[in-house]
Amino acid sequence: MKKRFFTVAAIIAIASTIMFSSCIGSFGLSKKLLSWNQTLDNKFVNQIVFFALWIVPVYEVSILADVLVINSIEFWSGDNPIEAGIVKQVQGENGIYTVETLENGYRIENQEGQEMNLVYDKESNTWSVVANGNSAKLIKIEDGGNAIVYLPNGGEKSVQLSNEGVLAFRESIENSTYYAAK
Structure with missing residues (x-):
């Protein structure tokens, strides 16, 4: 009986290590x-x-x-069912923001009551912003460590998702006429 118990326990332990490896x-x-x-x-x-x-x-x-x-x-x-509904106060450059975690993104509200949603579309792997009834795509994550950033002027820019790629994108935006006009 003891031998059978230890055999079953060993099988469960081995199966658990296989099933739950890298799944903290x-x-x-x-x-x-x-x-x-x-x-x-x-x-x-x-x-x-x-x-x-x-x-x-x-x-x-x-x-x-x-x-x-x-x-x-x-x-x-890939989704945590508990995360939705968490509300935090975040200190930003322009004041304190209330950030609520939603099932598909975040709702952000400033101290004046203005709010926007950052919405993630899992099918297209795209983040969008929704504010005042208007929606605009922000970024689409592509395979291979690249992303497409949707620019306010309607253009698109491919960005490598690395420190160098983000830095190059930031420098190109800072030097663009759109950024200078803003």
Whole structure:
């Protein structure tokens, strides 16, 4: 009986290493739970809630759900089902922005209430911006480490996705008449 148990355990261990190799995942549910706990006002309350969530096994269940289900979904589909709905405040050059993670991109709002969406189309591998009811393509990621950047004047520019390629693109835009006119 013991020999059979160890044989089955060894087979499961080997299968797990093959199935879950390079599949650590982002542990989105566990991180979201922990970040919620960190938003509580008082460090003593944080600590009490932390211990309570370990005793009740909320953290254990969230980690188990991440390991068995959510990280597997993220690995096979490329999408993390937990990421949608996360809202963060981000300090930018022109003030603080509210950034909400959506299923297909981001919603960004400035302090004046103006907002825009960055939308990702998985089929065409394209990012677009949507603001005031208008939509415009920004970039299309191509195979082989290249991208097509859609310029405001209607043109397109191929860019190599490397430090050198991005630097060359940036320099060409800074020297263009469009950028100078803006």
